[in-house]
Amino acid sequence: MTTTPRAPSARPRRPQLNLTVRSREQLSPSMVRVVLGIDEPERYEDIAPPEKYVKLVFPRPGTEHARAGHPGAVPGPDHGRNPDYWALRETLPGGQQPVTRHLTIRRHVPERHELWMDFVLHGDEGFAGPWAARAEPGDRIIALGPGGTWVPSPDAAWTLVAADDAAIPAALAVLESLPASARGAVLLEVDSPRDVQPVSAPAGMAVRWVFREEGGPGEVPALVRAVHEAGWPAGPEGVQVFAHGEREAMKALREELFTHRRLEREQVSLSGYWARGRTEDVFQAEKKLPVGRIL
Ligand SMILES: Cc1cc2nc3c(=O)[nH]c(=O)nc-3n(C[C@H](O)[C@H](O)[C@H](O)COP(=O)(O)OP(=O)(O)OC[C@H]3O[C@@H](n4cnc5c(N)ncnc54)[C@H](O)[C@@H]3O)c2cc1C
Known part of the structure; x- marks a missing residue:
């Protein structure tokens, strides 16, 4: 275990947002929406990309930070002032630093100073999923952000x-940002038909849900098969792709996109959001290794 505090990072610091849960809604058996009020709305700096994310901050179990009941640790409205995340990062030894988890801002509602976040319920392991499953009005949590880079071209001839x-909240936010004239395909992978949600997309974007429980030939993920079967145009000109999800599935798409469909890197946003059998800490650390590289 590391015992020295981390050196200050040269990266720009994302603003700390102190958030308070307003409501929780079950969207499907596998997904829950948590609506969060922004305590100091003047600290929220919006950005252009429709796929925006924050890092949610959770105290590491067993630390003083967790025992003090800082936001994210225990439910309830009144657990004292939120600590300053960046001060904690610079002063706490590595083994006591808070844990962070990436979550998409499904929607920002400026007039209500509100953020919506949709969480996958993937069992009792981890921080973000279990926290969301039990979130109650009044619970507080710290977020850092928002960040995000990919802006879809409104002039694309065909969009996938x-x-x-895990990436459906981002995909739905992207769909809502496309012009009404957009044409293309939307492929959304979930466990079963019970997990389907309403989708609002331009009329020319054909929406297809694909189900893991239906299995299929070999080990190829349902989403990867569906991408192969999408009604692609004849050539790569004017095509843009947003494909985000489980790391190995995204790696499996490289050949389809860059070899078979002859797309250039600039036409594609291909991103791993999580990796099966890895916590986010391991997943992020592995990005520096060959196993973790998508592009
Ligand atoms: C930019 C970005 C945006 C993201 N947006 C969202 C979002 O809006 N909603 C969302 O739910 N996730 C989102 N994710 C993915 C999320 O950060 C990870 O799934 C994260 O691992 C969840 O943290 P946790 O604490 O719940 O589980 P962890 O402690 O990280 O993992 C515990 C265990 O659960 C498994 N696990 C983690 N996620 C999943 C999953 N989705 N399905 C099945 N098993 C899983 C892990 O492999 C591990 O075995 C996003 C990721 C990125 C990079």
Whole structure:
């Protein structure tokens, strides 16, 4: 275990947002929406990309930070002032630093100073999923952000949006940002038909849900098969792709997109959001290794 505090990072610091849960809604058996009020709305700096994310901050179990009941640790409205995340990062030893988890801002509602976040319920392991499953009005949590980079071109001739459940909030936000004239395909992978949600997309974007429970030939993820079968145009000109989801599935798409469909890197946003059997800490650390590289 590391015992020295981390050196200050040269990266720009994302603003700290102190958030308070307003409501929780079950969207499907595998997904829950948590609506969060922004305590100091003047600290929220919006950005252009429709796929925006924050890092949610959770105290590491067993630390003083967790025992003090800082936001994210225990439910309830009144657990004292939120700590300053960046001060904690610079002062706490590595083994006591808070844990962070990426979550998409499904929607920002400026007039209500509100953020919506949709969480995959993937069992009792981890921080973000279990926290969301139990979130109650009044619970507080710290977020850092927002960040995000990919802005879809409104002039694309054909757009593919492909996502598994963790990336569905981002995919739906992207769809809402496309012009009404957009044409293309939307492929959304979930466990079963029970996990389907309403989708609002331009009329020319054909929406297809694909189900993991239906299995299929070999080990190829349902989303990867669906991308192969999408009604692609004859050539790569004017095509743009947003494909985000489980790391190995995204790696499996490289050949389809860059070899078979002859797309250039600039036409594609291909991103791993999580990796099966890895916590986010391991997943992020592995990005520096060959196993973790998508592009
Ligand atoms: C930019 C970005 C945006 C994201 N947006 C969202 C979002 O809006 N909603 C969302 O739910 N996730 C989103 N994710 C993915 C999310 O950050 C990870 O799934 C994260 O691992 C969840 O943290 P956790 O604490 O719940 O589980 P962890 O502690 O990280 O993992 C515990 C265990 O659960 C498994 N696990 C983690 N996620 C999943 C999953 N989706 N399905 C099945 N098993 C899983 C892990 O492999 C591990 O075995 C996003 C990721 C990125 C990079």
